[in-house]
Amino acid sequence: MQALLTGALAGALAGFAVATFLFTRRENPALAFARAARQLLPRRIILVRHGESQGNTDSSLYRSKADNLIELTPRGCDQATAAGERIKAILGDQRAHLVVSPFERTLQTARYLRSAIEDNLIHTYVEPRVREQEFGNLQDDEFSRYRAEQQRVGRFFYRFPTGESGADVYGRTKQWLDTFVCSVNLRPGVEHADALVVVTHGLTMRLVLMAMYGWSPNTFSTIWNAGNCEHFVLKLDETKAGNLPYSLDKDEGAVPRSALDVLVSFRDGSTETLRLDDYLALAPPRSTRTAEAARMLAKQHGRDAASIESIDFFACRAGFNPNVVSPPSSVRRLSLDVLALGWDSSVSLREELPAS
Numbered sequence: 001m002q003a004l005l006t007g008a009l010a011g012a013l014a015g016f017a018v019a020t021f022l023f024t025r026r027e028n029p030a031l032a033f034a035r036a037a038r039q040l041l042p043r044r045i046i047l048v049r050h051g052e053s054q055g056n057t058d059s060s061l062y063r064s065k066a067d068n069l070i071e072l073t074p075r076g077c078d079q080a081t082a083a084g085e086r087i088k089a090i091l092g093d094q095r096a097h098l099v100v101s102p103f104e105r106t107l108q109t110a111r112y113l114r115s116a117i118e119d120n121l122i123h124t125y126v127e128p129r130v131r132e133q134e135f136g137n138l139q140d141d142e143f144s145r146y147r148a149e150q151q152r153v154g155r156f157f158y159r160f161p162t163g164e165s166g167a168d169v170y171g172r173t174k175q176w177l178d179t180f181v182c183s184v185n186l187r188p189g190v191e192h193a194d195a196l197v198v199v200t201h202g203l204t205m206r207l208v209l210m211a212m213y214g215w216s217p218n219t220f221s222t223i224w225n226a227g228n229c230e231h232f233v234l235k236l237d238e239t240k241a242g243n244l245p246y247s248l249d250k251d252e253g254a255v256p257r258s259a260l261d262v263l264v265s266f267r268d269g270s271t272e273t274l275r276l277d278d279y280l281a282l283a284p285p286r287s288t289r290t291a292e293a294a295r296m297l298a299k300q301h302g303r304d305a306a307s308i309e310s311i312d313f314f315a316c317r318a319g320f321n322p323n324v325v326s327p328p329s330s331v332r333r334l335s336l337d338v339l340a341l342g343w344d345s346s347v348s349l350r351e352e353l354p355a356s
Contacts, residue, residue: 034243040185042097044195045234045246046090046253047205048083048113051076052228053105067135072108079229080109084116087197090233090252091120094194097184098124101131101200109229110199122191129176132201136163155203156217166203166220173204174211182243202226209256212244219286222279224257232256256280263312264297273315274301287313 054061055070062070072080098121100110107126114121150158159165185192198208202225210220212234226232233253234246248255258280265271277300282289290311298305 048231049226050105050109051079080112083229084113088116096195099198129172130200134164136160173207222258
């Protein structure tokens, strides 16, 4: 009897061990759901900036008309119509949702644009979370002073009185990505969308990319607004990690323009501030890519890459020790704190006025 009990106990323990092994080897249910959700994401997200607006041609209009009521110019209407034709060529017969900022200029852009893609559309969402940054009381006579303060503090961090900062817009944009885009094809009874066409604003487009690609605020500050009715195409790439594995398609859409002023030290002892165009092409952490940056600068400015001794990506900003010794592949004037965070640094560029 004792032997029988011992054998039964041993068998039970072995079974428990196998079950434990199988359970621990099984994929986490939440992770399995996330993987399945990735496969149901729209194959494309097409971000479109509104057409030329009254505010783009006459910035003084913001002092007499609310930002959300600024309308398209006749040229902006034509741009929106042409954008619709381009997007139709991309979509073909694919089904899509149209997502629109509630500002007048984006609503009007969507009106002209959708005439070409009406047969593709499942539903139109007027989405406040993809609206323009709120600048507060633009009629205030001190608005020019606010703009000057924004340039000093940085567009991402500066909050206008009674308005928003870029960081505020990032928060609501990121929420839209996480709650709407990630779940748009997980709703029972709603037709599957192959694409999202998002009619929005220049700043918001940059912040969508910032959220998707993990840009630092410093990288964000190097990115220029898209042109009126210019579009970016994000295509699903399941080889990428994360809940939103999208890559910019350079054939179907525009590529974000970026530039950074850097201080270049030459081997002859001279220094010069040069603009590094296409800064975004450097792999992160970008401020460690001295050799690649030197080759880019040499090509862009007609210099000899071998004559460049070092590149200061921080443009000698106060607070960075020029005597810090960095890894051989990085610049000499590199903050170890920034390296530890994996962030790159830059100098804020002049922004379009007054807004996108």
